[in-house]
Amino acid sequence: MKSNIYIALLFLVALCLGCSGTRKITEGDLLYVGHTLKVEKGKESKKTRKSVKSELDDLIRPKPNKSILGMRPGIFFYNLVGEVKKDKGFKHWVKYKLGEAPVLMGDVDLEYNKKVIQNYVENKGFFNAESKADSIRKGKKAEANYEVKLHNQYKIKSVSFPTDTTLLSKEINMLKEKSVLKVGKPYDLDVIKRERTRMDAKLKERGFYYFNEDYLLVQVDSTVANHEVDLIVKIKDDVPEKAKNQYRINNIFVYPSFNLKRDTISTRKMETVTYEDLTIIDNKTVFKPFIFDKTLLFDKGDLYNRTTHNLSLNRLITLGTFKFVKNEFKVNDSLNNYLDAYYYLTPLQKKSIQVEALAKTNSANYSGTELNVNWSNRNTFKGAELLKISAFAGLEVQVSGQNNGFNVYRFGGEANLIWPRFISPFNMSSGSAYVPNTKASLSYEYQLRTKLYSLKTFNGSFGYLWKENERKEHSLNVVNIAYTSSNNVSDLYKSQIAENPSLQKVIDKQFILGTTYSYTYTNTMLKNRKNNIYFKGSVDLSGNSVGLLMGANDGDNPKSILGVPFSQYSKLEMEFRHYYNFNSETKLASRIILGAGIPYGNSNELPFIKQFFIGGTSSIRAFRARSIGPGIFNGNEVTNSFLPDQSGDLKLEFSTELRTKIYKLIKGAVFVDAGNIWLLNESEEKPGAKFSGQFLNELAVGAGVGLRFDFSFLVLRTDFAFPLRKPYLPKGDRWVIDAVNFGDGGWRKENLIFNLAIGYPF
Structure with missing residues (x-):
């Protein structure tokens, strides 16, 4: 037994030595392992020194090989396959995709980096700065050391602008009030460049089409006072005449x-x-x-x-x-x-056809494939309209969970006609960078849930989509119609309805006639920010106009259209996401979702397709899809044949996830999810489902870890999650952290949930 342990330890040591990157370094060469940078303390503030050091660390080249706990797997894989003669194949992939060539001390130009450091600090106003560069050898490794003394930072004493009477000079003088060059601020070459860019942009707004920021000169006089400079903004003498003109x-x-x-x-x-x-x-x-x-x-x-x-x-x-x-x-x-x-x-080509195969997951924890065939006709009526007709077919299965075996088959079609303008009896226009769209849509879908039932759904809508800018987007469906009916209801499903009558609403005919609106704000497309946010709010109103006309006010005796009671409700949903970026490879992503739906008039409850669900691969991942709630109700005890979709009128959900890059295309995550759904009214079938002031004590909580494989064309996500709090347990027993036992097979079978999904959860 001990010999096996020694062999394992020896193997581990050999692996670590192999991964350290020094094993195949030739005699006379040293592995470069990075640098140290010391900014000596002077009269400048600690914040200034910290900022300068951070910027200089990013400028120093080359970057050393990436290491994990002292090991350098990139060099290990680079050396593993030896010489590669082909530009493709498995060996080439291992050597140049997984692997990376060792960075040697001979690749480091100390004198060049010293000049980079000196140039940077002088551009920040430290004209009297001093810098040094050296290196230290440690066995087969070497490290570069840099030191810099900043001394005094020069500040701006005065800023002057052109004083002649030409049109260009007058326009430049009109811009000086909002100049970024401020008296008393430190001299900074980047700020001077920003001022030239700002002036050029403002002049372009005032008709100076041929003007260029290079035509502006900012002279610096450092002799005027002790550690102060005068800045003189001038127009160069050789500016072309047309650059001085204002054009219409x-x-x-x-x-x-x-x-x-x-x-x-x-x-x-x-x-x-x-x-x-x-x-x-x-x-x-x-x-x-x-x-x-x-x-x-x-x-x-x-x-x-x-x-x-x-x-x-x-x-x-x-x-x-x-x-x-x-x-x-x-x-x-x-x-x-x-x-x-x-x-x-x-x-573009007027007519085109496109065939695409998709891999997808949905909120019910189903994964599958879908085949789409899309036919497009651009400029249909010579007004840049787009007519798009699509047909699709797909299969969805549940990889893990109680619905395993109840596969879903889907097929259908959709026709969309998009006008690149507002089609309206009112005078509507948009002056943004994005052309507003009017969209009319018709669709049909047939969905077969094997062993259970099939659903036929017709949808029609007419509305508008427009963007104020790249961050703000609106969608308004003035008319939104949906009709759903069922057939092929199995005896199994009917037997479950007898035990759980709420399942009947899944297959009931539903008719929705209303209006929807959504607003989206996001700045996630902006890179190099510490904070990014995403917000989407939506309002869904149904049956109000029809209900008013028909006098619908009794949900127990609803009014009908073509023999089908129409739904009347108001629904509001908001989602907010926040991304805190520690660096380019690590971020903390958080999300909160709030939702409420209120039936009234012609309805006693929301249509099933409009109700809220929780749990699953992109929700609370420690619980099966749609298995939580409502409230403290335990849907798992209703039936053993299959898991019914637990739904509610109210929803609260929160998630936070720490994401980081592990290696190349592999990313890791640690997460915590919490939330629940509730009913507005008491239900005899679901005791404890009604929303109350104790809702915070009824939250489900789960945690887990996962890997994300980013293949650029898709992100494959795998998560392992387990519950920390089960809302359906008696009070005082709902927190189950003490019961967590990964070594217990029974606990794992009951609590450890594996999620396989496409894309990030949010």
Whole structure:
């Protein structure tokens, strides 16, 4: 027994030595293991020294090989396969994807890094700084050491701007009040560059199309006082005359059928159409002229500005009709201070067909595949409309859980017609960079749950989608219709209805006629931020207008449309996410969801498809999908044949997850989830399900760990989770942390949940 332990220890030591990266370092070479940087204490603040050190650490090159607990697996894999003769294959993948070449001390240029350090601190106003560079050898490893003395940081004593009477100088003087160059602030070359960029951007908004930030010069005089500088903003002497001029828009030309391979402007006879301020030149009438008038925001006589320039280009792109968009401005031949605008547009192929196979998971803890066939017709009615018809078929199975074996088969189709503008009796318009869309949709889905039942669902909607900017998005369905009916109900399911009558509502006919609205705000697309957020709020109203017209006010005797009672309710749901980024590889992601649905008038309860559920792969992962609640009700005791979907009128859910990169495409996570659902009213079938002031004592809590395999085209997620608190247990026994025992097979079977999913949970 002891010999086996010794062998294992020897193997572990050998592996660690192999992973240390020094085993195959040739004689005379040293493995570079990183650097130390010391910023000596002076008159500057601790915060300043810390900031300087952080920036310099990022600038020093090269970066050493990545290490985990002193081991360098990248070098191990690099050395493992030896010489690789092919540019592809398994050996190439191991050596150059899993592995990385050792970084040697010979690759480190100490003198160059010293200059980088000196240059950086001088650019931050430490003109008298001193820097040193050296290295230390430790066996077969070496480390670089850098020291820097900052001394005094120079501050801005005064800032002056051009004083002559030219138009350009006057415009620059109008911008000085919001200058980022402030008297008393430290000298900083980056701030000076930012000021030049700011002025150039502002001048572009004031018609100076040909101006460039390189035409501005900021002179520095460091002789005026002790550790102070004067900044003098000047216009360079060699600025071209046209860069000093302010321009307005004259003619606007549009070429909607421009071909990049051959200049269709010169080789084909064109037809010219004048519409409003536009001149549209085409070989045939491919697009109706009004679409360009709604998309392009410049009018004749407008002062040129960069914002309108970019907004117009972005709107052309978001029409979804053009493959390439090219734009240029030229000085008008007869009016020197006027620009002619030219837009060269290359259309996408009018008709196309696309076949795609998807891997997916859903909130019910089902995983599966789906095949989609999409046919698109762009510019359907010559107004850049998009007609898209899709057909799909899919299979979903539950990998683990009580629904294992109750597979779901789905097929159906959908037709969407999208107009790139508001279709409305009211005068609605948008001046954002994103063209607003009006969307009409019709869809049908047939869903077969083997051994249970099948559902047929028809959906129709008409509404609007528009974005204020890249962060804010709105969706309004003025009319939203859904009709669901069932058939092929099995004897098994009927027998379960006898034991649990609430299952009947799953297969009842449902008719929804209402309005939905959602608002989304996110800045998650912004990188290099400590904090990113996402918010989505939605309102779902159904049956109110119809209920008012038909006098529906008794849910026990509901009014019907075509023999089916219509649903009447109001539903509100909000989701907030916060991402705290420790660095590019580690973040803390948190989410809270609040939801409430209130039936009234013609309904005593929400339609099943509109109710709230909790638990599963993207919810509280320590519990099976849709198995929690409502309240302290235990749905697991209802039946052993299959797990019914527990639903509620109210929802509270919270999750927090620490995510970090482990190695290459592998990421890890540690998480805690909590939440529950509740009913608004008492239920004889579900005792303890009603919402009360004790709701915080009725929360389910779970924790776990997981791996995420990021293959770029998809993220495969695996999680192991276990409950910390079970709300359905008696008071005083709900926390089950003390019962956690990973070594007990019985505990694992009952409590340890494995989740397999596609994508991140949030």
